[in-house]
Amino acid sequence: MSAPGSQSPVAPDERPGLGESGNDPLVLLELIQRLKVRDVMTADLVTLPRDASMQQAQELMRQKKISGVPVEEKGRFFGLVSIDDIIRALVAGTIHESCGRHMTTKLVVLEDDMPLSFALRYFDRYHYGRFPVLNRDRRLVGIICQRDINRALLVELTRELQRLESVSVQRGGEGAAGSLYLLREFPICKYDFENAGKAANQIKQVLQEKKFATKVIRRIAVAAYELEINLCVHSDGGVLSWQVSSGRAEVIARDAGPGIEDVEWACRDGTSTANEWIRSLGFGAGMGLVNVRRVSDEFEITSKKGSGTTVKAVIYIEGGVA
Amino acid sequence: MTMSEVAEVLQAEVLVKGDGLLRRVGHVMASDLMSDVLLVDEEDMLLLTSLASDQVLRTAQIVGAVGVVVVNGKPLPSSMVNVANDLHMTLATSRLSKYDACVAVHAARHPL
Numbered sequence: 001m002s003a004p005g006s007q008s009p010v011a012p013d014e015r016p017g018l019g020e021s022g023n024d025p026l027v028l029l030e031l032i033q034r035l036k037v038r039d040v041m042t043a044d045l046v047t048l049p050r051d052a053s054m055q056q057a058q059e060l061m062r063q064k065k066i067s068g069v070p071v072e073e074k075g076r077f078f079g080l081v082s083i084d085d086i087i088r089a090l091v092a093g094t095i096h097e098s099c100g101r102h103m104t105t106k107l108v109v110l111e112d113d114m115p116l117s118f119a120l121r122y123f124d125r126y127h128y129g130r131f132p133v134l135n136r137d138r139r140l141v142g143i144i145c146q147r148d149i150n151r152a153l154l155v156e157l158t159r160e161l162q163r164l165e166s167v168s169v170q171r172g173g174e175g176a177a178g179s180l181y182l183l184r185e186f187p188i189c190k191y192d193f194e195n196a197g198k199a200a201n202q203i204k205q206v207l208q209e210k211k212f213a214t215k216v217i218r219r220i221a222v223a224a225y226e227l228e229i230n231l232c233v234h235s236d237g238g239v240l241s242w243q244v245s246s247g248r249a250e251v252i253a254r255d256a257g258p259g260i261e262d263v264e265w266a267c268r269d270g271t272s273t274a275n276e277w278i279r280s281l282g283f284g285a286g287m288g289l290v291n292v293r294r295v296s297d298e299f300e301i302t303s304k305k306g307s308g309t310t311v312k313a314v315i316y317i318e319g320g321v322a
Numbered sequence: 323m324t325m326s327e328v329a330e331v332l333q334a335e336v337l338v339k340g341d342g343l344l345r346r347v348g349h350v351m352a353s354d355l356m357s358d359v360l361l362v363d364e365e366d367m368l369l370l371t372s373l374a375s376d377q378v379l380r381t382a383q384i385v386g387a388v389g390v391v392v393v394n395g396k397p398l399p400s401s402m403v404n405v406a407n408d409l410h411m412t413l414a415t416s417r418l419s420k421y422d423a424c425v426a427v428h429a430a431r432h433p434l
Contacts, residue, residue, distance in 0.1 A: 197377055285357040287361065
């Protein structure tokens with residue numbers, strides 16, 4: 001079920017797809033990397049069994065105002081009845097025959113944990129109006145069409161804009177002057193090793209898509225990753241934020257505790273308060289802050305025992321952003 | 323040598339092809355300490371490790387590693403395959419020990 005078939009293609013568009021032109025805003029690139037297909041797809045599916053007639057499919061599509069019906073039994077996905085299939089059945093006089101006989105079975109499908117950027121590439125490559133979505137057990141869990149993507153991106157972009165606007169106001173309108181290129185915050189939870197590193201991975205992917213210089217990407221990514229792991233290992237939870245404005249990237253880790261008693265000691269090579277469990281995971285060697293300082297052009301740390309810690313790493317971007 | 327050739331030398335099973343299988347391996351780093359890995363500035367590095375965790379892959383992505391080979395035949399958590407797929411990171415396992423894996427790669431690059 002992977003070769004393209006008659007999955008109701010839409011008219012091809014020669015313009016570059018989202019994330020392919022190199023000129024898309026970073027917020028958008030970051031969004032299409034972060035969002036998964038499952039976050040965007042329609043999960044509340046209307047389906048038919050194989051023995052349903054094509055006429056039933058036609059009636060269902062009319063009632064629900066949809067352009068395709070998945071054919072599925074107990075989660076097992078067999079095919080899709082599209083408007084094309086209905087038209088063919090009407091012309092051939094087979095509208096009373098079963099969906100199992102006339103549905104499209106050669107389909108391109110997506111998996112629910114693929115990033116949205118992957119789905120966008122599929123829409124560009126195959127020019128289909130929709131893709132069935134399967135989970136890792138190959139069970140049908142949803143369907144995704146371009147309308148779903150538009151809706152999800154609008155919701156997320158509105159949320160992002162509101163957040164950016166509030167940040168700009170807090171920062172005295174710095175963003176309004178046009179210097180703010182991107183700002184994003186990631187909440188980091190204590191000991192959440194399942195997700196630790198995800199934020200830095202996403203930051204690196206966005207910078208790569210935007211074609212920043214490799215060495216700059218590496219320095220920003222290393223600073224972000226070390227600070228993210230530090231938040232996860234040493235703090236009670238905090239926020240990792242990053243922003244790229246003209247000529248510089250800032251990565252900031254803020255937490256609300258427990259604070260560092262001796263900042264100078266904490267910044268020394270090989271000093272760490274990490275326990276054996278953290279060390280068994282490959283971290284806690286006391287190199288984190290040292291490494292952040294190493295890759296940064298500016299480095300600041302403020303902390304007080306019993307309250308929070310803020311670490312700021314600034315990396316200069318030679319020649320400005322791409 | 324390419325990552326694919328190194329995998330052959332290590333008798334490794336490639337679990338995720340990723341973007342690295344045809345990339346050239348210029349450096350090999352053997353470490354279980356991710357903090358050390360983050361200190362390396364080489365872009366064409368292969369990471370040999372006996373640590374089987376998602377963070378190994380996340381660290382490898384940050385430093386732009388060609389791929390990750392988990393040595394000692396360690397069983398991998400299923401999440402590692404998912405993370406490797408998400409990050410397009412080449413992931414393989416080898417039954418060789420970390421030491422023997424280093425010797426094998428060195429011998430293949432510098433035959434007697």
